[in-house]
Amino acid sequence: MITLEQVSKGYPNGFVALKPTSLCFEKGSFTVLLGPSGAGKSTLLRCINFLNTPSSGTVSVEGLGLLNGNRVLLRSHRRRTAMIFQQHQLIDRYSALDNVLIGRIGNYSALRTLLPLPQRDHLIALESLDRVGLLHKATERVDNLSGGQQQRVGIARGLAQQPTIILADEPVASLDPATSAQVLSLLHSICKEDGLTAIVSLHQVDLARTYADRVIGLANGEVVFDGDSQALTPQILETIYHKPHNQAVQPLSSLPSWQAVQPLAEA
Ligand SMILES: Nc1ncnc2c1ncn2[C@@H]1O[C@H](COP(=O)(O)OP(=O)(O)OP(=O)(O)O)[C@@H](O)[C@H]1O
Ligand SMILES: [Mg+2]
Numbered sequence: 001m002i003t004l005e006q007v008s009k010g011y012p013n014g015f016v017a018l019k020p021t022s023l024c025f026e027k028g029s030f031t032v033l034l035g036p037s038g039a040g041k042s043t044l045l046r047c048i049n050f051l052n053t054p055s056s057g058t059v060s061v062e063g064l065g066l067l068n069g070n071r072v073l074l075r076s077h078r079r080r081t082a083m084i085f086q087q088h089q090l091i092d093r094y095s096a097l098d099n100v101l102i103g104r105i106g107n108y109s110a111l112r113t114l115l116p117l118p119q120r121d122h123l124i125a126l127e128s129l130d131r132v133g134l135l136h137k138a139t140e141r142v143d144n145l146s147g148g149q150q151q152r153v154g155i156a157r158g159l160a161q162q163p164t165i166i167l168a169d170e171p172v173a174s175l176d177p178a179t180s181a182q183v184l185s186l187l188h189s190i191c192k193e194d195g196l197t198a199i200v201s202l203h204q205v206d207l208a209r210t211y212a213d214r215v216i217g218l219a220n221g222e223v224v225f226d227g228d229s230q231a232l233t234p235q236i237l238e239t240i241y242h243k244p245h246n247q248a249v250q251p252l253s254s255l256p257s258w259q260a261v262q263p264l265a266e267a
Pocket of ligand 2 (some may be wrong): 041042043169201
């Protein structure tokens with residue numbers, strides 16, 4: 001369980017990206033964050049592992065307790081929290097295996113990582129690649145892989161951390177619709193098999209409906225919906241996507257149907 005109490009994020013220019021927000025994420029749940037560009041999805045995700053330090057509020061995690069201001073606990077929390085990014089953040093010139101091994105280095109001191117990692121870490125990395133169906137690409141440079149394969153390497157790198165929490169920020173935004181569905185389905189089944197707590201930001205409402213146990217809708221830095229994905233009615237989607245907003249949002253009337261919502265323009 002992850003508990004956020006009145007977590008907010010403001011910037012020195014006075015802009016408040018996340019208003020005070022209190023949320024609990026149950027162990028093993030798969031939560032999708034929806035909301036227009038600039039709504040605060042990435043900010044919320046990044047506050048959970050302090051990649052963005054919250055301006056106020058507290059974050060606590062089952063088994064560790066309150067994380068605020070405690071470097072040792074925060075390090076443990078980050079070790080067991082895998083981040084998956086839209087652009088994978090892989091090292092192009094490295095093989096798939098070497099990229100996945102990066103998921104293991106949080107277990108070692110900076111000095112120790114200058115030496116080859118023990119065989120056990122290689123085994124964990126190979127098992128992770130196997131789980132995403134890419135064992136046969138282990139020695140391939142990642143820049144020779146397709147976008148979907150690269151994202152699967154990104155997932156394998158996260159799995160190599162042996163995490164309990166997955167934070168995924170638009171993990172399928174750079175992929176075509178069919179590959180997006182395959183990659184998200186893979187991520188969802190792995191999270192369910194391993195009982196991982198997943199919080200995933202998406203722009204695809206149809207994928208949220210298919211995979212989310214719970215949907216949190218954000219608009220203008222605040223939660224405007226929190227509930228079952230089956231409760232995502234057109235009215236609720238309008239609330240999430242149509243609240244007056246400081247950036248251009250595609251009007252509901254211009255969309256063929258909510259099943260066909262495409263990613264909105266990046267900020
Ligand atoms: N360093 C910063 N200083 C000021 N404002 C910022 C800073 N970083 C982010 N913001 C603003 O915070 C708001 C929320 O950004 P965030 O990245 O969380 O949105 P998002 O919902 O993830 O959007 P997207 O769907 O485009 O990824 C945006 O309006 C953004 O411009
Ligand atoms: Mg974002």
